[in-house]
Amino acid sequence: MYKYDEIDQAIVDERVKQYSDQTRRFLDGELTDEEFRPLRLQNGLYIQRHAPMLRIAVPYGMLSSRQLRKLGDIAKRYDRSYGHFSTRQNLQLNWPKLEDVPEILAELATVQMHAIQTSGNCIRNITADQFAGVAPDEVIDPRAIAEIIRQWSTFHPEFALLPRKFKIAVSGTKQDRAIIQAHDIGLEFYLDNQNKMAIRVWAGGGLGRTPILGSVVREHLEWQHVLTYCEAIIRVYNLHGRRDNAYKARIKILVKALGIEEFSRQVEEEWQYLKDSPNTITEAELERVAKHFTKMPYEPLPAHDSSFDSAVASNPAFAAWVKRNTHPHQQPGYRAVTLSLKTHGQAPGDATSEQMRIVADFADEYSFGELRVAHEQNLILADVKLSDLYPLWEKARAAGLATSNIGLLTDIICCPGGDFCSLANAKSIPIAEAIQMQFDDLDYLYDIGDLELNISGCMNACGHHHIGHIGILGVDKDGSEWYQVTIGGKQGNDASLGTVLGPSFAAEEMPGVIQKLIDVYVRERTPEERFIDTVRRIGVAPFKTHVYGEKKKEAVHA
Numbered sequence: 001m002y003k004y005d006e007i008d009q010a011i012v013d014e015r016v017k018q019y020s021d022q023t024r025r026f027l028d029g030e031l032t033d034e035e036f037r038p039l040r041l042q043n044g045l046y047i048q049r050h051a052p053m054l055r056i057a058v059p060y061g062m063l064s065s066r067q068l069r070k071l072g073d074i075a076k077r078y079d080r081s082y083g084h085f086s087t088r089q090n091l092q093l094n095w096p097k098l099e100d101v102p103e104i105l106a107e108l109a110t111v112q113m114h115a116i117q118t119s120g121n122c123i124r125n126i127t128a129d130q131f132a133g134v135a136p137d138e139v140i141d142p143r144a145i146a147e148i149i150r151q152w153s154t155f156h157p158e159f160a161l162l163p164r165k166f167k168i169a170v171s172g173t174k175q176d177r178a179i180i181q182a183h184d185i186g187l188e189f190y191l192d193n194q195n196k197m198a199i200r201v202w203a204g205g206g207l208g209r210t211p212i213l214g215s216v217v218r219e220h221l222e223w224q225h226v227l228t229y230c231e232a233i234i235r236v237y238n239l240h241g242r243r244d245n246a247y248k249a250r251i252k253i254l255v256k257a258l259g260i261e262e263f264s265r266q267v268e269e270e271w272q273y274l275k276d277s278p279n280t281i282t283e284a285e286l287e288r289v290a291k292h293f294t295k296m297p298y299e300p301l302p303a304h305d306s307s308f309d310s311a312v313a314s315n316p317a318f319a320a321w322v323k324r325n326t327h328p329h330q331q332p333g334y335r336a337v338t339l340s341l342k343t344h345g346q347a348p349g350d351a352t353s354e355q356m357r358i359v360a361d362f363a364d365e366y367s368f369g370e371l372r373v374a375h376e377q378n379l380i381l382a383d384v385k386l387s388d389l390y391p392l393w394e395k396a397r398a399a400g401l402a403t404s405n406i407g408l409l410t411d412i413i414c415c416p417g418g419d420f421c422s423l424a425n426a427k428s429i430p431i432a433e434a435i436q437m438q439f440d441d442l443d444y445l446y447d448i449g450d451l452e453l454n455i456s457g458c459m460n461a462c463g464h465h466h467i468g469h470i471g472i473l474g475v476d477k478d479g480s481e482w483y484q485v486t487i488g489g490k491q492g493n494d495a496s497l498g499t500v501l502g503p504s505f506a507a508e509e510m511p512g513v514i515q516k517l518i519d520v521y522v523r524e525r526t527p528e529e530r531f532i533d534t535v536r537r538i539g540v541a542p543f544k545t546h547v548y549g550e551k552k553k554e555a556v557h558a
Helices: 006-027 033-041 065-078 098-109 143-153 223-240 251-258 260-271 283-293 306-314 316-325 353-366 386-398 429-438 442-448 507-524 531-538 541-557
Strands: 045-047 052-056 062-064 082-085 091-093 168-171 185-191 197-203 215-222 334-339 350-352 370-373 379-385 453-456 470-477 480-487
Touching: 006 033, 006 098, 033 045, 052 098, 062 065, 065 082, 065 091, 065 098, 065 350, 065 353, 065 370, 082 353, 143 168, 143 223, 143 283, 185 223, 197 223, 215 223, 215 260, 223 251, 223 260, 251 260, 306 316, 306 386, 316 334, 316 386, 334 386, 350 353, 353 370, 353 379, 353 386, 379 386, 429 453, 429 507, 442 507, 470 507, 480 507, 507 531, 507 541, 531 541
Parallel strands: 168 185, 453 470
Antiparallel strands: 045 052, 052 091, 062 370, 082 091, 082 350, 185 197, 197 215, 334 379, 370 379, 470 480
């Protein structure tokens, strides 16, 4: 993974000093709340419902064991001994004291981490496929370009105050796992007809209050021009994006208003002033950064391991974990492993300080000292030998990190919701926990099969409910918490937005509603269909009829 040079470290250290002085001035009354607000947002600090929240950047989802250990230590010393991994692959601390944040940032700087541009109307953390560099379907490893984009976008003076926040995702695999269509800019890497690295550029995607999937703004972009082309897109957005209405300020609204043809025309016109400028990436620069992402020192191993095969054959629980939580690898004799942060009764995406320390130890022992954060709010060990999977499973199970539910109904994506966030209309975590308890039978979950359930506590859609096979949105109805349900959303190459099922439900109804949706699926599915396939084949109507038909009967009976 990328390691800071002297310039990187100096920039981060200087920012820590600046923010420490800004915090001192605020606490001494020299800065007003309004003056301090943009300064703290530039450093990832929000004021939430009960306490400040600090969002720490994890660029394209990659962490070293040393960094994760530091995050666990910070959570223990300055918070309540846990952190929350988000859908943007970042870590959030929900209870830091405002006066302690400069010390936290100083601690982060010692392990080449920061919270710069994790909030505010700027270019946010660049996200990527959690299996980048090891996925068998990978065509191009996009991480070097992602790192170059990170360096270019950090403290970019022209884009420090955009109309709204701006998010970029990169993907270099045949199957998109970075949700590039749901981002302001999505960069899809591929090999062109001359076998050279090229980029398909998507723009205008986003979820939130007005969910829109992006459109292709340029089909073929030579990789050398990715910075200047992104700059052209953001310049057009910065010029025309609305600043009078925060709900209509994202680039997706601009693209929809102009139409993709006119938006593309303006981008191409702006690009002519930028193309071949100093921001054109040279071969030497790509090579410099790419050296940080070379293949690990893999051992030459056979594709099969007798001890692993024996353990799978003799231990059903281990076999189930292998099927659900391990993933194919480019290198023979290795697997990628997902450590589940979805233990029943625990808020999805949360990890305790002790669990962070344990995972860091796992990374050192089994995965070359590196790990990844998944969009689905789990942790990944990307390079585990087959012969190490059984001992890793035993240790992970003892630490509460081996729930065999990856890709299943209880592998829930969930924002912090009303328990923490001041923007939320309703709580998310209790709904997730109630659904986990309703479906606490792994055999039943395996029978249901692949099903993605996403929960957001408000229209900002931090839980990405729009693209869940089942999506749940918390809404405020006369001061009470209610929940709107969508079905038919999906991430990936064939991404889609969910359709609202109907009127919202009370919190206590939600486990039963999900059960009724599953009942329809089990009744109507064909042997090879997943939940999303059945929804797409038969439509929303049968699900709606079963859920609301039963609801009406209950109302009449009452």
